Amino acid sequence: MAIILDGKKTSKKIKESIKNEISSIVQKDYRAPSLAVVLVGDNQASEIYVNRKKKTSEYIGIDSKVLKYSSDISEEKLLNIIDSLNKDKNIDGILVQLPLPAHINNINIINSILPDKDVDGFHPFNAGSNIIGHNCFVPCTPLGIIKLLDEYNINISGMNAVILGRSNIVGKPLIPLLLRKDATVTICHSKTKNIKELCSNADLLISAIGKGHFVSQEYVKDGAVVVDVGISRDNKKVVGDVDFESVKNKASYITPVPGGVGPMTIAMLMYNTLKAFKMHNNL
Numbered sequence: 001m002a003i004i005l006d007g008k009k010t011s012k013k014i015k016e017s018i019k020n021e022i023s024s025i026v027q028k029d030y031r032a033p034s035l036a037v038v039l040v041g042d043n044q045a046s047e048i049y050v051n052r053k054k055k056t057s058e059y060i061g062i063d064s065k066v067l068k069y070s071s072d073i074s075e076e077k078l079l080n081i082i083d084s085l086n087k088d089k090n091i092d093g094i095l096v097q098l099p100l101p102a103h104i105n106n107i108n109i110i111n112s113i114l115p116d117k118d119v120d121g122f123h124p125f126n127a128g129s130n131i132i133g134h135n136c137f138v139p140c141t142p143l144g145i146i147k148l149l150d151e152y153n154i155n156i157s158g159m160n161a162v163i164l165g166r167s168n169i170v171g172k173p174l175i176p177l178l179l180r181k182d183a184t185v186t187i188c189h190s191k192t193k194n195i196k197e198l199c200s201n202a203d204l205l206i207s208a209i210g211k212g213h214f215v216s217q218e219y220v221k222d223g224a225v226v227v228d229v230g231i232s233r234d235n236k237k238v239v240g241d242v243d244f245e246s247v248k249n250k251a252s253y254i255t256p257v258p259g260g261v262g263p264m265t266i267a268m269l270m271y272n273t274l275k276a277f278k279m280h281n282n283l
Contacts, residue, residue: 033277041071093119144264165208
């Protein structure tokens, strides 16, 4: 029976540590770290995520501003808003909640955020810095996965790590993080042949494809560490990519959905915002 990688418990520990650090910073007459979240349109899932981020920010002492705009806002106007946030010295982190309406180019928006305020870690400067191992902002979900593995003292050096999914948000930025810990990394996607065979040889299997119960026990090697990033709905129930009930009897460690990687993602956003504040104040 696998040990549960408890993201809820680990994220709480990280948030308490950040809360204590912010408290001691504010006591030294610094302002609180600040985060501006830009939300466009009425996507219900996005609104839930943003409210969760705001609630967590308030709890740990980050000044969070949610800037909400209608879905018909022009790309030019949105770029002007980001430009003003870039110039505002009282804003440490800027996050534009994705997805954006179809008429707005995501890449143009992401590229307009200053790299030192890009707490999502999506700007090409941060993406490139992550690959070559420079200090930068790393996307929150991959960073959360690494912190969760560290919390359970899982040494991945020499492991055969397989990632399912090649998104810019999870799959791609995770590769250099695993390489820096000396894992051997394989990335699989929709065109990969023999996916089951590749997965079943993995010591560390990370799935981020958003297909409910895709990873059955046949995909998992005995004693593998299994990290489930996927979120889908099955009869209104939230499920992951991994068929948890069958896989938990083969894996050595496994993340649940919900309560695994999800809480770590928000904790890492707080971590990145504090990091931005410290950079801006030479702390």
